[in-house]
Amino acid sequence: MKRKTILIVGTADTKSDELLFMKHCIEAQGGNPKVMDVGVLGDPGFAVDYSKHDVAKTINTTNKAIIALGDENKAMTKTAEGASKLVSQLYSEGKIDGMIALGGTMGTDLALDVASSLPFGVPKYVVSTISFSHLIPPERISPDLSMMLWSGGLYGINKICKSVLRQACGAVVGAARASQKLKIDKPLVAMSSLGKSALKYMVYLKPELEKRGFELVVFHTTGQGGRALEWLASKKRFAAVLDFSLQEVVNDVFNSIVTSGKDRLENTGLNGIPQIIAPGSINIVDIPTWQKPPKKLKDRPSHVHNRLISSVVLDKKELRKLAAKIAQKIAKAKGKTKLLLPLKGVLEWDRKGRELYDPETLHVFFNEMKSLHTPNIEIEEINCHINDQVFADRVLDVFDDWIEKGIILKQPVNA
Known part of the structure; x- marks a missing residue:
């Protein structure tokens, strides 16, 4: 050797x-x-x-x-x-x-x-x-x-x-x-997500994307996962990006330590990579379980995920602020961008009967996003939960349409 x-x-x-x-x-x-x-x-x-x-x-x-x-x-x-x-x-x-x-x-x-x-x-x-x-x-x-x-x-x-x-x-x-020199033999599709207890669309989408000749790379949005996605997007490694978990954007806006940097949700668009975006997990901010929550978050509904990380819900005012920040970021996109809004929920824990269920507050975010959208961004409402099969099916409809139109290219990128 x-x-x-x-x-x-x-x-x-x-x-x-x-x-x-x-x-x-x-x-x-x-x-x-x-x-x-x-x-x-x-x-x-x-x-x-x-x-x-x-x-x-x-x-x-x-x-x-x-x-x-x-x-x-x-x-x-x-x-x-x-x-x-x-x-x-x-x-x-x-x-x-x-x-x-x-x-x-x-x-x-x-x-x-x-x-x-x-x-x-x-x-x-x-x-x-x-x-x-x-x-x-x-x-x-x-x-x-x-x-x-x-x-x-x-x-x-x-x-x-x-x-x-x-x-x-x-x-x-x-x-x-x-180590071996990284050689991409299939076009890569990036996806952001949390674990299956919170977000599970990747279970439906992974086999379907593979049937279409793509390799799916799923990034865990707990700080460094989003950082890796942004770094690789900046190198134009992806044929497309399915950014469905915006947890790190929330965390950055509200000063959580579980962040991936100020440029989260920007590099894909700035580099002209086609992207489908959904506001997965935008109604919660992460805090370390081992720290006392800030005073203003202390009495809000929360979900303790494990001994490392817990999540606390945002209020209406905070969701309006978040919507403005997300709109500002995606408006920079130079490539094809579509925003899907799943009206029945953005996280498994906000389904009816679960601890974070609050559709009235969530729809404040949806309405704000619709009011702030720019001409280069397509917005579509879907009457489903982000974890429903219907959501994944609609993603595939858009994906297939973009392949047919030559927006998503079926060729690997070896940058």
């Missing part, structure tokens, strides 16, 4: 011991390590493969000019720009098979940009003192990024942080051996 080349990214002036340890670990696992220095002020304690000067030169500047910016944030942001471009070039030239970076907040900030410069499917690991932290906004996270908490790694090398680095290095070498 060919030895896989793993690029190690870090500040070799301050983390030389750690980077050398990682280099030895990758070699011990049968990998071929290369080191890129992204330090700014100091010099590395060993010979690196790609220096800070190489990084600066890639974006037509110098390390001296970067230092002259006189601000650590500006300097590292500029260095991140150079590192990202150089890493992208190295991969396109076939010189690396994966990357691993380490750092605190400064190194992580840079590493997230570097990881995003690589295509989906290329192993990318970040070992960080802030892994899994809410300091990291979702829009900075690549959909296939792996992170490990760098326990005990703030200052100096020790047995605890060595254990983490060994595992991380073994993981990236193993991933590089296992």
